[in-house]
Structures are given as C-alpha cells and as structure tokens.
Amino acid sequence: MIKLIVWLNLEIGRPVRAGELVVADPDPRGGLQGQFRYAESYLTSGTGFALDPIHLPLEADLLEVNRPQAGIHAVFEDSLPDDWGRQLLVRRHRLAGHARRPPQLLPLLAGDGMGALSYSSSDRVPSQQTPVGGRKLAELQRQAMLFESGIATPDEDLTLLFQAGSLPGGARPKALIQKNGTAWLAKFASSRDHFDVVALEAAAMQLARLSGIDTPQTKLTSCGEHKALLVERFDLDLQKQTRTHVISMKSLLGVEGFYYLGYQDMAAVIRKISSYPAEDLLKLFRQMVFNALIGNTDDHLKNFCFYCNGRSWRLSPAFDLVPDIGRNREHVLRIGSSTMPPDRRTLRQEAKHFGIKRQARADEVIDTVLSSADHLETVFTSCGVPEADHDHFSRDISRRLKRLHD
Incomplete structure (x- = not known):
C-alpha cells in the first residue's frame, strides 16, 4: 500500500496540506485501486478549492478512483512528466519495471514539478532543489543530446539534466531553468528532428501573438552550437513567489487512451x-x-x-x-x-x-x-x-x- 500526502503550494515556502492519497497493492491482474480524501484543515480553511472541479468536489467524503492502470485521479498524474521526463526519472532513480507506476513516481518529484502540487510519503514537506541557471543552457543541451542518443553514459555526466530535465511534460527534450529572476521552460532540438522544430515553434508562438492569442513570452537563444526556445512558465512567478494549480483538459474530460x-x-x-x-x-x-x-x-x-x-x-x-x-x-x-x-x-x-x-x-x-x-x-x-x-x-x-x- 502507498500513502501520500498531497501539498498545495500557491505561496512558495508556505505549503498547505490538501489531502491524502491511498493506493492499495496491485490486484492479481495488476490493477490499482486508489482513494483521495481532502484534509479536514483544508476543508475548513475557507481558502480551499476543488483540485479537480469536476471529479474531485470539495467535500469530506472518500473519493474513489476508477483508473486501474494509474491508481490515482488524473489531476495528480498531471503532475508527472511525460515520455522525456519520465525516462529521466527512471534513469535517475534506477527504477525497475515494477516501480514505475504513477503512485510510485509522485514522491520523486520533490517540490519542483509543474503546477502547485507536491507529494510526500511522510508529514515532512517536500524540499525544493537548487534551480539550474540560464548560464548552464549549453551544457543542458549537450547532456540532453547525449541522453537521447542512447550512448552508454555514466550518471555523473548527466547530473545537470537529471536536476532540470526530469520534471516537465511532453515527448521532446526540455528542462526547467531560471534566468534573470524568471522561470523558463527550455526546449531543445532533438536528434530525431526532420525540421528545425525549435525555430518553427518560436515562429508559431510569435505568429500566435500577432493573431491576438494569449501566449507565454518566448525567447530564442543560442545554446552552444545549437539554439533553444525559452518559454516563460505561467505556473510559477518568481517575482511574486507564487505558483498556480494546473489541470489538463484530458483530466477534466476524464478520457483515457484513444x-x-x-x-x-x-x-x-x-x-x-x-x-x-x-x-x-x-x-x-x-x-x-x-x-x-x-x-x-x-x-x-x-x-x-x-x-x-x-x-x-x-x-x-x-x-x-x-x-x-x-x-x-x-x-x-x-x-x-x-x-x-x-x-x-x-x-x-x-x-x-x-x-x-x-x-x-x-x-x-x-x-x-x-x-x-x-x-x-x-x-x-x-x-x-x-x-x-x-x-x-x-x-x-x-x-x-x-x-x-x-
């Protein structure tokens, strides 16, 4: 059985205990059954809100989840990285195949994932890592290309990438950095690219703004022999020391698979x-x-x-x-x-x-x-x-x- 405390971090350094996740051991077919309950202190605080306004109403009842592959409500799985970051998490923590399911991965995020949620297996609040600065972009790009190549590489040669690259979502190489007091998502080229995807995304974001579409600020920057696209994070404001809670449309619509x-x-x-x-x-x-x-x-x-x-x-x-x-x-x-x-x-x-x-x-x-x-x-x-x-x-x-x- 896995028990995790869910923390809400709208104000950096002042986490609030939002509730508790409990996931039973796998059934004979490998299915996971999970439950979530809001903390009483969260319910009575006067400032609590539903973490998923459709599937997790703000109430004292035990909220079951019917997602046997994950064992947790989708809003919590939104905290986890997708293909790229998940591969790095697995490599960084040397996880065996049976130890890679969502409830097992959540506490590995510490307090540095996307959005405002973090997870711990005890009452101890997850600690944040020292952020990676923008001056390390070229080295991050180098380590990302090395990891993506599949070439056997000692863990110590990927330390920076483990720190900054194992948290964001998506399938492409990327990392979370801080530069000039702002939090950015750095997006790198992939060795599998048939086009200059970094430049094309920079152009698309600029065209979107010309269309009147609300987008994060972006910066195209040199990165050693390559370039990277910096996208300002809308979930983290370092100046105000605040985070925002994020939930995907996939979770809100409650869809799985195709x-x-x-x-x-x-x-x-x-x-x-x-x-x-x-x-x-x-x-x-x-x-x-x-x-x-x-x-x-x-x-x-x-x-x-x-x-x-x-x-x-x-x-x-x-x-x-x-x-x-x-x-x-x-x-x-x-x-x-x-x-x-x-x-x-x-x-x-x-x-x-x-x-x-x-x-x-x-x-x-x-x-x-x-x-x-x-x-x-x-x-x-x-x-x-x-x-x-x-x-x-x-x-x-x-x-x-x-x-x-x-």
Whole structure:
C-alpha cells in the first residue's frame, strides 16, 4: 500500500496540506485501486478549492478512483512528466519495471514539478532543489543530446539534466531553468528532428501573438552550437513567489487512451468551470482557428489546460504551437464533425459553440487570426527558420489559408 500526502503550494515556502492519497497493492491482474480524501484543515480553511472541479468536489467524503492502470485521479498524474521526463526519472532513480507506476513516481518529484502540487510519503514537506541557471543552457543541451542518443553514459555526466530535465511534460527534450529572476521552460532540438522544430515553434508562438492569442513570452537563444526556445512558465512567478494549480483538459474530460473528441467538448468544460467563460471561449476559438491555419495537428487534450490561483479558474495561455512537423494532416481534435483541415464554413458553424452568435463577428475573429499569415515570411526569417523548412511550411500554410478564405 502507498500513502501520500498531497501539498498545495500557491505561496512558495508556505505549503498547505490538501489531502491524502491511498493506493492499495496491485490486484492479481495488476490493477490499482486508489482513494483521495481532502484534509479536514483544508476543508475548513475557507481558502480551499476543488483540485479537480469536476471529479474531485470539495467535500469530506472518500473519493474513489476508477483508473486501474494509474491508481490515482488524473489531476495528480498531471503532475508527472511525460515520455522525456519520465525516462529521466527512471534513469535517475534506477527504477525497475515494477516501480514505475504513477503512485510510485509522485514522491520523486520533490517540490519542483509543474503546477502547485507536491507529494510526500511522510508529514515532512517536500524540499525544493537548487534551480539550474540560464548560464548552464549549453551544457543542458549537450547532456540532453547525449541522453537521447542512447550512448552508454555514466550518471555523473548527466547530473545537470537529471536536476532540470526530469520534471516537465511532453515527448521532446526540455528542462526547467531560471534566468534573470524568471522561470523558463527550455526546449531543445532533438536528434530525431526532420525540421528545425525549435525555430518553427518560436515562429508559431510569435505568429500566435500577432493573431491576438494569449501566449507565454518566448525567447530564442543560442545554446552552444545549437539554439533553444525559452518559454516563460505561467505556473510559477518568481517575482511574486507564487505558483498556480494546473489541470489538463484530458483530466477534466476524464478520457483515457484513444479518444474522438473535439474543440466543442473543451468549450463545454469552459462553460462549466471557467470564472470568465465568455473570455475563455473566445480564447479557445481563436486558438482553434490558428491551429487550423498553421496546421498544428498535435492539438491533443494535454496541450490545453486550466489554471487556478486559489480564487478563479481560467483557460491557460496557449502553448506547444507548431506547424504540421509530423506531416499528419489530420488534427487530433475534431473541428466540427471531422479531424481533417476545416474550411471557412466549418469555422463559421463552430463559432456558435463558443458564444459567437453573429456571423459578422465570427468572420471578424477569423480574419484577425488569418491576417497573421501576412507576417509569415518576416517571422520565419527573424526566427532563423532554414530555407528548406521556410519553403515547405509556407506552401503548406498557404494551402490551408486558401481553404479558410474560401
């Protein structure tokens, strides 16, 4: 049996005991049965809020979870890294196959994961590591490439990467750093890249801002012989010494494995839990149009999330915006009734699900987003997108743009 205390850290250095997770030993088929209960002190504090406003209501009852593969509610699994960071966690702690399930990984995060939750197996509050500074970027990039290559490497040659790279989500190489008093997610090139993904993501984020989309600030920086994209973390404010609680749309929608959902499903979540639904619906509609424009087909549910500062729930800024680097053509999420690239008519029909009732207003929002394509060449050039990538994605986006104008 595994017992974990869940801590909420909205104010750095002042953790609050939010509740307790209990996960039974695996059943004969390997399934895990878990439970969560809010701490009485949290319930009576007057400042507590539901960690998952849909699946974990703020009440004294024991809250069971029916996720036998994980054994914990999805909001807690959101704290864990995905492929890249999880591989590093396994390597760093030399975890055998039977010791890699979510309840076993949570206490290894200490107090440094994404969002505001941390976990401990005792009453002792998880301690934070010394943050990695921005001056170590080139060394982090070198260690990331070394780890990704699969070349046998002593652990001592990966120490910096273990410290900074085993916490963030996603499948690509990245690390958490601090630079000039700001917390950043540093995103590196991968040896498996067929395009300059770092430059393309930098360009996509810049185009998104030109479209009126709320995104974190980004900086493209040299990193030894390579470059890295720094994305400001919206879950951690070092100046104010605060964190925000984060939960993915995947967790809020309660889906597992393969799913066939769309932007309308996320709009329904916004209407249900957002403190400012009209604003957040418009934000999501803009992002849907932008994803259709640039061919961001990697629009899965973990690339959208809500955050809570203890007072209100809001749709997060847009992140992980890239053109169709996987040449998938189909989106993960449906736009209208299909995952194929939409046309103008589809976007107009979708608008009503986002609170946009007049076609003239829908066209205004759509055209504002599409106008960012006027800056495509300038932005690609300023971000150092290689000529071959520039030509390939300019043609692809032009085809999508024509479809969205017709």
